[in-house]
Amino acid sequence: MLYAKNINCAIIVIGVYMRLKKIKNADTVVLNSPFTINNPKEYKGKYKETFKKEIYVEIGSGRGKFIYEMAKINPNIMFIAVEKYASALYKLVKRLELDPVDNLKLVCTDASEIDDIFDKDISILYLNFSDPWPKKRHHKRRLTSDIFLDKYESIFFDKKEIVMKTDNQDLFEYSVVSFVNHNYKIKNIYLDLHNADIFNIKTEYEEKFSKKGFRIYKIEVYK
Amino acid sequence: MLYAKNINCAIIVIGVYMRLKKIKNADTVVLNSPFTINNPKEYKGKYKETFKKEIYVEIGSGRGKFIYEMAKINPNIMFIAVEKYASALYKLVKRLELDPVDNLKLVCTDASEIDDIFDKDISILYLNFSDPWPKKRHHKRRLTSDIFLDKYESIFFDKKEIVMKTDNQDLFEYSVVSFVNHNYKIKNIYLDLHNADIFNIKTEYEEKFSKKGFRIYKIEVYK
Numbered sequence: 123m124l125y126a127k128n129i130n131c132a133i134i135v136i137g138v139y140m141r142l143k144k145i146k147n148a149d150t151v152v153l154n155s156p157f158t159i160n161n162p163k164e165y166k167g168k169y170k171e172t173f174k175k176e177i178y179v180e181i182g183s184g185r186g187k188f189i190y191e192m193a194k195i196n197p198n199i200m201f202i203a204v205e206k207y208a209s210a211l212y213k214l215v216k217r218l219e220l221d222p223v224d225n226l227k228l229v230c231t232d233a234s235e236i237d238d239i240f241d242k243d244i245s246i247l248y249l250n251f252s253d254p255w256p257k258k259r260h261h262k263r264r265l266t267s268d269i270f271l272d273k274y275e276s277i278f279f280d281k282k283e284i285v286m287k288t289d290n291q292d293l294f295e296y297s298v299v300s301f302v303n304h305n306y307k308i309k310n311i312y313l314d315l316h317n318a319d320i321f322n323i324k325t326e327y328e329e330k331f332s333k334k335g336f337r338i339y340k341i342e343v344y345k
Numbered sequence: 346m347l348y349a350k351n352i353n354c355a356i357i358v359i360g361v362y363m364r365l366k367k368i369k370n371a372d373t374v375v376l377n378s379p380f381t382i383n384n385p386k387e388y389k390g391k392y393k394e395t396f397k398k399e400i401y402v403e404i405g406s407g408r409g410k411f412i413y414e415m416a417k418i419n420p421n422i423m424f425i426a427v428e429k430y431a432s433a434l435y436k437l438v439k440r441l442e443l444d445p446v447d448n449l450k451l452v453c454t455d456a457s458e459i460d461d462i463f464d465k466d467i468s469i470l471y472l473n474f475s476d477p478w479p480k481k482r483h484h485k486r487r488l489t490s491d492i493f494l495d496k497y498e499s500i501f502f503d504k505k506e507i508v509m510k511t512d513n514q515d516l517f518e519y520s521v522v523s524f525v526n527h528n529y530k531i532k533n534i535y536l537d538l539h540n541a542d543i544f545n546i547k548t549e550y551e552e553k554f555s556k557k558g559f560r561i562y563k564i565e566v567y568k
Contacts, residue, residue, distance in 0.1 A: 291536050291537060294536065295534050295535065295536055298521070298531060298534055299531045299533070299534060302525050302530055302531045303530060303531075307525055307526060308521060308522045308525045308526075310522075311518050311521055311522060312518065313514050313517065313518055313536060313562075314514060339536075
């Protein structure tokens, strides 16, 4: 119990830390970047035909290490990073300016907008180290709550596929139950990802926290 | 990877150890015990009316600590311990002779017989620390393989409910996927049972291995 609590605390502290570290003019930089989609709703239902590629989306991309590296090694896929905080996306914009990739776009908005942005557009949704919202009364804000899983129903092109990673045991247990209750089947589940023999691109957060010995969980679901 | 391999090894060693420790006349003692059902197929489809209670079954009861303690605190449920090895059941018979309970019976047979013994009889099936069968070619022998989950289809009275515990990460990951593929929903999942705040009766094996710091996994599924 203590262990779980400590992990939650660590995540909250980090979450707040990331959000509070505001970067001056981040909003302007992100807004004016050619990598940013500022009118995402106008592409709703047309992402695939616009970009002529399959669409993979990450919600909560933070500074974008994961999605940037994914885009680099998968040039035939269009990646879209959805992130609420411009201060986080700022780092991804700077990275893209230094070393551009054609197949990565940014959307600076809240996750709750996801079904206003996409309609039968995407193939895979990534949820990496989302906020665990540890208090019971906040569980509905989790990106794997009933509310969000309902929102995701309309965003997928054909087969629905969600890939989730977290170091938060409570969030992971909750999410497994939630996915299954929403009729997702499990493609793979990893209860100790960094000791599993599979290819894995780490997020910035994941790199930092796995070094401290925290276990990383991963699940791939589909329907 | 090393960690997982070590755990598998430990389980194999213990499994073999338990099986090799043969007790003289165990077969005779178990066969002649009033607590043993020697003709379980004759009760097929009639367990509930025979015992006038709901039926909970554990497959692979070993020395029976878990099911004995469950029977003690749930007098309104009839518990049936299914175990292949008389040398393991011997200890349960001796325990029952010293301190009898009315609502516990023993069946000495292989798990593969389960659908020959029960037909719409049982309410809950317990699978505690089953053999992990670590080699891929032996996975079909796991008590949560497709073969076994198909067998369980006919044994439940109404709602199907299976409760599983293990310290084997690979077996647990496999079983979660297998349950969900067989359309079970997840009631609860615990990725670190002994640090969860829930009531738990430990098996003999569980007591020994949790002391060594191995994580215990538990899942409750239903359909």
